[in-house]
Amino acid sequence: MTLCVALLGGSFDPVHNGHVALATLFATLLEPDQLRILPAGSPWQKSRLQASDAERVAMLRLAFAGAARPVALDLQEIERGTPTYTIDTLRSVRAELGPQASIVFLMGSDQLQQLDSWREWRALFELAHIGVAARPGFSMADAALPAAVAKELTQRRGNLAQLRNTPSGRAYLAETLDVDISATQIRAALQRGEKANSLISPVVLDYIQQHNLYEI
DSSP, X not given: OOOEEEEEEEOOTTOOXXXXXXXXXXXXXXXXXXEEEEEOSEETTSOOOSSOHHHHHHHHHHXXXXXXXXEEEOOHHHHHOXXXXXXXXXXXXXXXXXXXXXXXXXXXXXXXXXXXXXXXXXXXHHHOEEEEXXXXXXXXXXXXSOHHHHHHHHHHBXXXXXXXXXXXXXXXXXXXXXXXXXXHHHHHHHHTTOOOTTTSOHHHHHHHHHTTTTOO
16 A cells, blocks of 8 residues: 655644644545644744744644544754745655655645745645645635636546545545634634633643743
8 A cells, every 4th residue: 555644734833723623634534654743944924933843842742642643743844944845845755755655735725725825836746645624714616716726726636545545746625624723813812811722722722821822
């Protein structure tokens, strides 16, 4: 059977239930050999991160401690020490795993709507498949996407078996995830002194409170 690795990248500032739900959804759909989490170092499309690299990694370890499938933290973007681009990370992972492995890069539909702003975005498909999960308020319909992205997806739509058993080049849109959570929303709630129990894992929330993160 083809080696299959699912990749979930992000700033994870902080990691929340939406991240875990997206990862869990595709872990169930694809049954990958490994789920790999890639915390960003200096994400080029976002302002300065509030939690430190070590704090974000610690929260990720807590959030995914009970995952049903093997989860690995890949710290290459943090260790790179320069602005991080997905294309560079996928080239690194492809070089590591070889030409035959299936690599599935996961994202939410909010990211899909701005995919054409990513560096060398079309080349992403040369290195990996892309698995997209629906997010309330961010339609995956062609009319809601940039025209170039909609056209590319139309040509690359694939099924789960194709993603699981071929190296790259397909896109799969999962409509079954319905979690409307953002890290920005969580940080704002914490800064207002509100509880975020429904948005974030209790063990991660404990960590945030113990380390006084995201306070005004």
